[in-house]
Amino acid sequence: MTTTKHTIAVIVNDQPGVLQRVSGLFGRRGFNIESITVGQSEEAGLSRMVIVTTGDGTTLEQVTKQLYKLIDVIKVNDISSNPMVARELALIKVSALPAKRPEIMGIVDTFRAAVVDIGTETLMVQAVGDTEKIDAMIELMQPYGIHELSRTGVTAMVRGNAK
Template structure:
């Protein structure tokens, strides 16, 4: 019996209009949810790297990889979660913060090696970078203060070593 778990797929693509739509459309047609997707230029001019986090069993993820390779403009597809990897996400969190609460809030922020990047009259904007569990834990600790706005990038990832 196959077990569903989270997979991180790296896709190297030609930097062309419509590539993101074709890739995400393939996931949608197969009934897959994309937990997060990040896209950006990479080390090779004219190419971009997509990092997609999704959930599924090994067999289905392998099928998706084969289908992705059939798409025009896709150069390489790999399930990097099968290797030792580094994954990070950026979160910007706007939290209610009256001046009296700020020292306590800054203590929470510093514990997570996050930082306050903007101070408003009654709020703070916090920047946090880390793995999914670190971001989730910080968000949960900030919830009681009142999260006014939350913006997350989704994971970007890379295989360790060479």
């Protein structure tokens, strides 16, 4: 059995407690959630959850069946089996004394990131991209000293005309 990363899009009713019920299902079944994002969908009253989890095909099938048993779940789609666009946002507050700022700005420019706040001894950088890009940016910022880090988790959609 091959363990792979799956990106699952779940359309749910926008109701209190839905996120807790979905995440609880994963926990009770022993499935790890690597990332979860939730927000409004294109249809009023519905939200889209994008969940990244790891497992084999059988695990994914089990998760899908269990999700459909939840009353507020409308649709479950493993979008990782399709060409997709996946993005994550990270805010990174890094030590940046004036002498080190040109070096840090070189990294920021290379990653097409942006400085969104400047303090006397820190810079806050915003990076948007796939998980690998965010991981690489964080790795390059670590030698300067990361004070704070906040990541959104992955959000994704299937490319092109597919729904």
